[in-house]
Amino acid sequence: MKRFNITSDWIASKEDFKYYIFSDESTLQLEGNVDYITTTDKRDPRRLIGTAKFPRKIHVWGAISLYGPGPLVFLKRNETLKKENYSDILEEFLIPFIDTTMGRRRAIFQQDNARCHVSKYTMDKLTSWNVTVAPWAPASPDLSPIEYIWREMKVWIRREIKPTTTNELEEAIKEFWSTQLTQKMIKKYFVHTQNNIHLVHSALGGAIVDKWR
Template identity: 35%
Template sequence: MGFSCRIPCVKPLLNNRQRQKRLAWAKDKKDWTAAEWSKVMFSDESKFCISFGNQGPRVWRKRGEAQNPRCLRSSVKFPQSVMVWGAMSSAGVGPLCFLRSRVNAAVYQDVLEHFMLPAADQLYGDADFIFQQDLAPAHSAKATSTWFKDHGIPVLNWPANSPDLNPIENLWGIVKRKMRYARPNNAEELKATIRATWALITPEQCHRPIDSMPRRIAAVIQAKGAPTKY
């Protein structure tokens, strides 16, 4: 009958109010061109975990070797992990920031001061840009809004629970796929691997997902605010 068994795609849970806001946002931005989207600096945080003993989905083994350490995939109850903040534009990626503590408004403003501003200089020079961020509490705090006003940086309004609209998610996916078979032994080695892999991202890999923004917005409108394939 044409059915096949597949693992469901994981998408954020959206209530009706959030869907309506996504739809309204998409309709407001539907006439933006790819050139206009190239003026946006997209940002996000992502979590990376040490994958102990990850040898891929399958192993070659003989009868009786099921418990051979070479044939096992180890699991760890609380694997070491790091949280990373990054930014990107059509011109490429900015420097990464490894977050050491829970991100409150003060910590986030420190990230903006020491990582976002240098990224803006690197990616835009003296040209104007718009900064994108999600609606995390530290991002939407009054003190953070004041920081942006004091620095004269416009912030793109953004709908909640909308990773499918953020091109930087594609870059996190690229980095994690490239690191699939990496073997970091501790958090410092994990950070070094992330930095090295992030540095290999090309401007073309950044331009492609940003160039898809008009199509992403059209998909949101077609889905009436529901999650899209992106």
């Protein structure tokens, strides 16, 4: 119902997302992105090809808007995102981005409903900074353009860079964000998201077939 309601509101207001800042966290890893299950025979060692028990990972937080790429923040190894350090990220990186682009009076900040995002501590901080927070529906990656940016990043890194160490992976992430993530690419996924709004609404908030590429 929340997916239907939020898309109804956007359609009614003819939302163009001109002042939206979409944010999210993503995890990129060197091993174990694909599980190749080649047989149902448990004795066949090929069943384990492509898996990794402890894959090497990098966790990032990022934000985008129609103005272009926003901040990209690398989380510390094994760092758990909690309300305090999440709010620190917003204060240090999001607020300056808003102030140098669209200004706090016009900006609308989108985040999903993760506990650290919607905690009273975080929401009080955002209120004190005069940042408007958009309502969000759970399980709605098809309504957030930054989700498609993460996918583009992972595909590009896997095809073009093929990193073998976490240092190489981190450098690849930085390269994508600074050279590949253009305003044109961002606009493409904002338009894609706007198309999805109508599909989700037509499905009464249900799941849709999302041909993202």
